[in-house]
Amino acid sequence: xxxxxxxxxxxxxxxxxxxxxxxxxxxxxxxxxxxxxxxxxxxxxxxxxxxxxxxxxxxxxxxxxxxxxxxxxxxxxxxxxxxxxxxxxxxxxxxxxxxxxxxxxxxxxxxxxxxxxxxxxxxxxxxxxxxxxxxxxxxxxxxxxxxxxxxxxxxxxxxxxxxxxxxxxxxxxxxxxxxxxxxxxxxxxxxxxxxxxxxxxxxxxxxxxx
Amino acid sequence: xxxxxxxxxxxxxxxxxxxxxxxxxxxxxxxxxxxxxxxxxxxxxxxxxxxxxxxxxxxxxxxxxxxxxxxxxxxxxxxxxxxxxxxxxxxxxxxxxxxxxxxxxxxxxxxxxxxxxxxxxxxxxxxxxxxxxxxxxxxxxxxxxxxxxxxxxxxxxxxxxxxxxxxxxxxxxxxxxxxxxxxxxxxxxxxxxxxxxxxxxxxxxxxxxx
Amino acid sequence: xxxxxxxxxxxxxxxxxxxxxxxxxxxxxxxxxxxxxxxxxxxxxxxxxxxxxxxxxxxxxxxxxxxxxxxxxxxxxxxxxxxxxxxxxxxxxxxxxxxxxxxxxxxxxxxxxxxxxxxxxxxxxxxxxxxxxxxxxxxxxxxxxxxxxxxxxxxxxxxxxxxxxxxxxxxxxxxxxxxxxxxxxxxxxxxxxxxxx
Numbered sequence: 001x002x003x004x005x006x007x008x009x010x011x012x013x014x015x016x017x018x019x020x021x022x023x024x025x026x027x028x029x030x031x032x033x034x035x036x037x038x039x040x041x042x043x044x045x046x047x048x049x050x051x052x053x054x055x056x057x058x059x060x061x062x063x064x065x066x067x068x069x070x071x072x073x074x075x076x077x078x079x080x081x082x083x084x085x086x087x088x089x090x091x092x093x094x095x096x097x098x099x100x101x102x103x104x105x106x107x108x109x110x111x112x113x114x115x116x117x118x119x120x121x122x123x124x125x126x127x128x129x130x131x132x133x134x135x136x137x138x139x140x141x142x143x144x145x146x147x148x149x150x151x152x153x154x155x156x157x158x159x160x161x162x163x164x165x166x167x168x169x170x171x172x173x174x175x176x177x178x179x180x181x182x183x184x185x186x187x188x189x190x191x192x193x194x195x196x197x198x199x200x201x202x203x204x205x206x207x208x209x210x
Numbered sequence: 211x212x213x214x215x216x217x218x219x220x221x222x223x224x225x226x227x228x229x230x231x232x233x234x235x236x237x238x239x240x241x242x243x244x245x246x247x248x249x250x251x252x253x254x255x256x257x258x259x260x261x262x263x264x265x266x267x268x269x270x271x272x273x274x275x276x277x278x279x280x281x282x283x284x285x286x287x288x289x290x291x292x293x294x295x296x297x298x299x300x301x302x303x304x305x306x307x308x309x310x311x312x313x314x315x316x317x318x319x320x321x322x323x324x325x326x327x328x329x330x331x332x333x334x335x336x337x338x339x340x341x342x343x344x345x346x347x348x349x350x351x352x353x354x355x356x357x358x359x360x361x362x363x364x365x366x367x368x369x370x371x372x373x374x375x376x377x378x379x380x381x382x383x384x385x386x387x388x389x390x391x392x393x394x395x396x397x398x399x400x401x402x403x404x405x406x407x408x409x410x411x412x413x414x415x416x417x418x419x420x
Numbered sequence: 421x422x423x424x425x426x427x428x429x430x431x432x433x434x435x436x437x438x439x440x441x442x443x444x445x446x447x448x449x450x451x452x453x454x455x456x457x458x459x460x461x462x463x464x465x466x467x468x469x470x471x472x473x474x475x476x477x478x479x480x481x482x483x484x485x486x487x488x489x490x491x492x493x494x495x496x497x498x499x500x501x502x503x504x505x506x507x508x509x510x511x512x513x514x515x516x517x518x519x520x521x522x523x524x525x526x527x528x529x530x531x532x533x534x535x536x537x538x539x540x541x542x543x544x545x546x547x548x549x550x551x552x553x554x555x556x557x558x559x560x561x562x563x564x565x566x567x568x569x570x571x572x573x574x575x576x577x578x579x580x581x582x583x584x585x586x587x588x589x590x591x592x593x594x595x596x597x598x599x600x601x602x603x604x605x606x607x608x609x610x611x612x613x614x615x616x617x
Contacts, residue, residue, distance in 0.1 A: 043429050044550070071439055071543065072550050074429040094429055098439060119362050119383065140442065141372055160329060161380055164369055168381040228487055253473045280485035282595050284473050304469045308598055348609030348617050349487040349602065351445075397445055397605075398452065398598060 002030040003086035007079045009093040013102040013190065016132050017071055020064050020097055021057040024079040024090065032083035038062040043074040071097050099188055104130040105195030106144060106165075106182045113203060114168075121206055123169040127182050130192065141187045147194065150176040174206035212240040213296035217289045219303040223312045226343050227281060227350055227396065230274050230307050231267040234289040234300065242293035248272040253284040281307045311396045314340035315405030316354060316375075321390055323413060324378075331416055333379040337392045340402070351397040357404065360386040384416035436551050437608035443544045444601040450533045450540075451597040455590040457527060466580070468587040476592035477568040478508045483599055490606050491615075496556040500563060502603050503548055505596050506541055508566040512589055513538045519574045523586065537593075544600075555611060 005027025014020035026036060038051035051062035075097075079090040106127040115121045129142050141163055147156040150173055161167045161182075172178060178201075181194040215237025224230035236246060248261035261272035285307075289300040316337040325331045335356055343350050353373055357366040360383050371377045371392075382388060388411075391404040483501055484490040490498065517534045520526050573585035609617035 043431065044553075070546065072431070072436065072547050074431055076429060096431065096435070098435070116360075116363050119386075122383075141374070159380065162332070162378040163371070164380065166367065168383070170381075170383070254479070276486065276488070282483070282485060282599055284469070286470075286473075302470075306595070308595070344487070346609065346617050347487065347491060347615055348605040348607070349490065351605055397601070398448060 001032055001085060004028065004030045004032075004034045004081035004083050004088045006088050007036060007081045007090045009077060009079055009090050012077065012093065012095045012100050014069070014097050014100050015102065015104055017069075017097050017101055018066050019069050020095070020100060021061055022064075022077055022093070022095070023057070023061045026060060027081055027088065029081075030083050030085055032085060034081050034083040036060065037080050037082070038077065039080065040075050040077045042070070042076075045073070069097060101132075101186045101189035103132055103142070103184055103186060103189065103192045105192040106130060106184050107195070109180065109182055109196060109198045111178075111180055111198050111200040113200070113206070120170060121203075123172055123178070123200065123202070124166065125169065125180055125182070126166040127195075128165065130184060132186075142184050143187070144182055144184050145191070146180065146182050148178050148180045150178050152176060172202050172206060174202055175204040177201050211242055211295055214238065214240045214242075214244045214291035214293050214298045216298050217246060217291045217300045219287060219289055219300050222287070222303065222305045222307075222310050223400075224279070224307050224310050225313050225340070227307065227311050227399075228276050228344075229279050230305075230310060231271055232274075232287055232303070232305070233267070233271045236270060237291055237298065239291075240293050240295055242295060244291050244293040246270065247290050247292070248287065249290065250285050250287045252280065252286075279307055283307075309399070311399035313343055313352065313394055313396060313399075313402045315402040316340060316392045316394050317405070319390065319392055319406060319408045321388075321408050321410040323410070323416070330380065331413075333382055333388070333410065333412070334376060335379065335390055335392070336376040337405075338375060339394065352394050353397060354392055354394045355401070356390065356392050358388050358390045360388050362386065382412050382416060384412055385414040387411050430554075431550075433551065433554065434612045436547060436554075437604070437612050440544065440547045440551070440604050441601070441608055443540055443547070444597070444604045447537055447540050447544065448594070448597040448601040450537050451590070451594045454530055454533050454537075455594040457530065458586060458590050461527070462523070462583050463587050466583070466587075468584050469591075471584060472588045472591050475588045476595060477512070477570070478505055478566045478592065478596055481505060481508070481564055481566060484603075487606075490603060491610075495607055495611055496552065498603050498607055499548060499552055499555075502600050503545065503552075504564045504566065505600055506545055506548075507563065508568065509541060509593065509596065512568045512570070512593070513541070515571050515574055516586075516589060516593075519571075520586070522575070522582070524579070537597075 007027045008025045010023045010025050012020055012022040039048050041048050052068050053063040056063035075095040077093045081088050108128040110126045112124045113121055114124045125146055144161040146159045146161055146167055149156045177199055179197050179199050181197050183192045183194045185191045217237045218235045220233045220235055222230055222232040249258050251258050262278050263273040266273035285305045287303045291298050318338040320336045322334045324334050339345055339352050354371040356377050357368045359366045387409055389407050389409050391407050393402045393404045395401040481504055520531055570585055573581055576582045609615055
């Protein structure tokens, strides 16, 4: 039997800079029942606080609701593992909520095959940004990626779309069903998960010559 | 012969949030030589003043230089038409320069196809803010939009570029000529008209695989 | 993630001003939306703008009215003016949210936006206090207060007076939130970028 192993804070993420969650990975338990607590100190504030909510985001996590989330203070977060033999603290993690945004994926994905006059058809993919405060005021930038694959293959084809909220795909297999997803990333933040999948059947005459 | 018809103030606009101009449309002249004057009262000041400069912005206009321009103040503006038979005043127009800002379009639009090592090629669009706008001090904050279309289509594709003065376009028709324009607006105000158009030929191998 | 090698974690002024300006921009956008919606639905043809002149409870605050004036005022004084402007809206915004239900068919969007503005102004104030603490530690605390005494007219029996009271309040909120947004953008360029934004 021994004191617990050193826990590790895996990551902290915020969907919209109004709340955030941290997750940790327990260390070894030293052969004894071990409890975990998350404590934090905020810049400019001497006090140490404990995690306000261990439940909302599931096991080994701490959820900071609006009430506990400030974009004006850096959080210094530590996870402590305690058993009968002692307590072991993780390395501290410094968190600035504005820099840990992992947004919700884009919304309103729409697919349309376009047939310009005498040109090759193409697939027009369009979407809307997720619902984030500052984005609506056009004040920070979001980048997007698209992935698509036909039902015949398992391999996704990924396209970087920069800041566009629409994208044209020219080369597709005619007569195939295609699945499309998009994801997004704020300029200093993390990629969202891939969003809702949409599907479209590419017509057989899709590669009409120029 | 009769007193002049009622003149009408068409609109007032400020290109830079530091000066502004109002334009009016004369009414009928009643068959007599008719003179026009513009008078205004400014919120917080009881006096009535006459237009400081009828020349700078052309016929039937009044230009308010910095010296005569305050923002967050309502101007009550009236145009008076006078001939021998009498004077007819327009309806008063209530104007706060804060909300009539419409800049000149962006300048120096440049287009360039870029071939980065590890990514697909893209079209880099760059521009400069309009000349007379002071963006350095923070008094004026500008946002931009781009539109482009290939010679084969009538439908413009519009992209919001936020405050950047460049934008990357990733999905374009290979082998096509594209026309590009940009416009701008203050953080809170009207869009400028679309600026000078530029064109570029997209190479045939533009959609090299990732 | 921002690294705090020395453990002395301090948010940079640039980071803080970037956030301030995002919030103030957003607050004004919301204020504009509420005003425009109210104006189109309830104020057309009633000549309210003529009556709204000199009608803002904050008009006594010595706020700059053009670029030169704004650039001549020392930053800490301009920051204090911004705080005075924001504090002047504590009570009116609270009453707006409370009383807006009294408007015939008040659109839901108005109430939710007013609440959002209230919440975002609190965020903004927190940020400004922090910046003042960093830029002008120990700056004296005296602040100019503007009294808002238009609650009775928000609750007036006759509809015309009540609608005008709302119009005037929203007109002034739009104006003052634009002032706050503009002043913070100037301060950002002055303090963080030495007037070279």
